[in-house]
Amino acid sequence: MYLEQQFGSPHYWINLASALMANNSALGYAIAALRQCGGMVPLRQFPIICGAPLRQLRHLSPETILQRLSEAGLVETVTVPALGDCVALIQEKQFYSLHAAETRARLITEDILLTAVRDWLRKLGIASYNLVSTRADDPLPQVGTLAWDLSAPSYLGHMIRFSKEGEVKPGFVACDVNLTDEMTLAGVTPFIRKCTTLRALRNVGPCMQILVAERFDNEAFALLRKHGIIAATPSTLFGAEIADALRELTSVLVNAAYSLFDSESFEELFATLGKIEGAAYQLRGTLFEYMVADAAKRNGLGDIWMNRNFKVQGKGTAEVDVLGVRANHSVTAIECKGYSPRATIPDELFERWLQHNVPIAYKTIRDHPDWKNLPVTFEFWTTAPISDHALSLFNKAKSEIKATRYRIELRGPEEVYQACLHSGERTLIGAFEKHFMLPDGSIAPRSRTSRAVASVDEIEELVEL
Known part of the structure; x- marks a missing residue:
């Protein structure tokens, strides 16, 4: 129950998501994921962030979750300039255009970060070199029945398994990224749900699961560690120089979107991020x-x-x-x-x-x-x-x-x-x-x-x- 004027407020979304997740509702995980992403994501990325498998018995699919949330008047699919079709929590109409530049800048920076993670996995031999896929690829990266920002098979000794016929079955690496300000406890819960759902699949080999974010609050970090998930930041993976450059890239792109093009800042970013x-x-x-x-x-x-x-x-x-x-x-x-x-x-x-x-x-x-x-x-x-x-x-x-x-x-x-x-x-x-x-x-x-x-x-x- 809530007062009419509370609908759509931060307090409303927090309580609604918490109540739904307390009852293990897939709708609650999707709302929590959308809130963590600033209230809006490209439609194509909704299957990645919502925490639900693409197709699996006794689980709602991302399409069904989106349909039910839309029918309940909680989310809508809108076409946003610079982003295309997006899934968004119900907001005032000007919200979408006001936040489009910031969201696009963050998504571009996340794509660069995924490129860096891909490079890191390749160079360390953790993932099969030519089989690393990211969310920029079509179809979306997938391990088991779930979609990820990045996935790859792994042939490390402790990851592989053998079939009865002696054939090698690889393990996997699955990674999501989120460069919003801070990952909260509610914000990491959909990712943890994805990880535990994957581990319950009997025919999928071992999987190294990684969540990369700008920062985690203490509760979120502790819960990820408790579930055996790697909680990483750009700084811990690539050092302070790359992490600072990624933050600067988001700022430069936002400024450029508002006609404040700064060639010199791009030059500095090329010098640093060009190493990836x-x-x-x-x-x-x-x-x-x-x-x-x-x-x-x-x-x-x-x-x-x-x-x-x-x-x-x-x-x-x-x-x-x-x-x-x-x-x-x-x-x-x-x-x-x-x-x-x-x-x-x-x-x-x-x-x-x-x-x-x-x-x-x-x-x-x-x-x-x-x-x-x-x-x-x-x-x-x-x-x-x-x-x-x-x-x-x-x-x-x-x-x-x-x-x-x-x-x-x-x-x-x-x-x-x-x-x-x-x-x-x-x-x-x-x-x-x-x-x-x-x-x-x-x-x-x-x-x-x-x-x-x-x-x-x-x-x-x-x-x-």
């Missing part, structure tokens, strides 16, 4: 998106939004990295590919933009009451060449699209550099020259002939993908 295998690729792509947003604003494309998600029923969704709208004048949607200049943009990425993203975004823009009559341009900005095949697709599409519908433009490395120069902003120019030009100071060509044998640098770029 694969992190440089992720940082380069994120840096380029913010550079393009800043350049677009300085070059007069109007009001700028980043990472807008468009959806057409039955056709799917498409994300526009940078959207510029000049009121009563024009709409410009930009796709950003911040690759090494020695790489080549994979044809499938270019084709998806041209054949999937552009039509879906165009349909959504034409349905928007304020944009439906404005000229629309779709632009592909890249710091690496596209293949000659992709260039021929672009030229063919451009010649066939009626000018009365929309235009498409290709901004290759040279055009992107000119846009930085035209902005007159020293930090933009310096960032491009440092990260997106060849070592001899030259700019990559607009296109590159497809060939069977790739260079070592291109192979490394694709491996990072």
